[in-house]
Amino acid sequence: MTVDKLHNYTKTAGLLHWLIVALVAALFCVGWFMTDLPRGAERGYFFALHKSLGLSLFFLMVVRLWWRYRHAPPPFPETVMPWQQWFARRVHFGFYVLLFIQPMTGYLSSSFSGYSTKLFGLMLPSWASKNVVFNDFFTSVHQFSSCLLLLLIFLHIGGAVSHVARDGMATLRRIRPW
Ligand code: HEM
Numbered sequence: 820m821t822v823d824k825l826h827n828y829t830k831t832a833g834l835l836h837w838l839i840v841a842l843v844a845a846l847f848c849v850g851w852f853m854t855d856l857p858r859g860a861e862r863g864y865f866f867a868l869h870k871s872l873g874l875s876l877f878f879l880m881v882v883r884l885w886w887r888y889r890h891a892p893p894p895f896p897e898t899v900m901p902w903q904q905w906f907a908r909r910v911h912f913g914f915y916v917l918l919f920i921q922p923m924t925g926y927l928s929s930s931f932s933g934y935s936t937k938l939f940g941l942m943l944p945s946w947a948s949k950n951v952v953f954n955d956f957f958t959s960v961h962q963f964s965s966c967l968l969l970l971l972i973f974l975h976i977g978g979a980v981s982h983v984a985r986d987g988m989a990t991l992r993r994i995r996p997w
């Protein structure tokens with residue numbers, strides 16, 4: 820199968836895709852690691868790192884959404900069956916929704932936790948006082964949506980791998996960052 824330029828995402832979309840993939844991977848690793856740490860300086864350091872990476876991801880998602888709005892995605896190659904295209908579009912849409920919900924609930928849970936929220940050392944305005952009910956609620960949504968996100972990631976990678984197995988690297992080149 821030949822995949823011409825018309826079938827490829829723009830370089831900016833490719834760059835944003837892979838930057839966000841790297842950030843999501845780092846956020847999961849740090850998120851799981853930090854919650855098991857005992858209270859202390861190390862836990863504080865990784866919480867602050869997680870919050871800074873998550874807020875950076877939020878800003879990148881704003882750019883990504885704006886870019887997506889201005890640049891329609893390329894058509895799928897003919898080898899992708901209509902039901903697979905339908906499914907892939909839903910998964911992509913789910914990513915856009917969850918990658919906003921995830922940092923927003925993280926930020927809200929942090930705001931009601933009684934701890935400060937910093938962006939790489941820069942103190943963000945604190946507009947809420949400690950509230951256990953709100954903190955628990957946003958933490959639960961944050962945890963639940965991280966599970967949904969993980970499910971979508973498995974489906975998405977499964978789809979990508981099955982297409983690579985069938986059509987070769989042309990599938991991955993559709994979204995390369997260069
Ligand atoms: C955190 C993990 C990931 C997220 C959140 C993610 C998200 C997305 C989104 C939202 C799109 C649609 C682009 C758009 O319409 O704007 C997309 C496309 C794509 N992604 Fe990912 N992705 C992830 C990981 C991966 C990985 C690991 C691979 C490769 C194994 C991959 C391969 C692709 C490919 C090939 C496309 C183009 C789909 C097509 O053919 O239309 N993605 N991804």
Ligand code: HEM
Pocket residue numbers: 843846847850851854869870871872873874876918921922923924925926927928929936958961962965
């Ligand atoms: C897409 C972005 C994000 C992802 C993928 C993510 C993922 C995760 C994961 C996997 C956990 C561990 C959940 C568990 O206990 O099993 C976690 C916990 C946490 N995240 Fe995030 N996060 C993101 C953004 C943020 C942001 C922006 C903030 C705050 C500004 C934040 C604050 C927190 C906090 C405070 C916890 C600890 C909650 C607890 O006590 O269980 N997260 N996150």
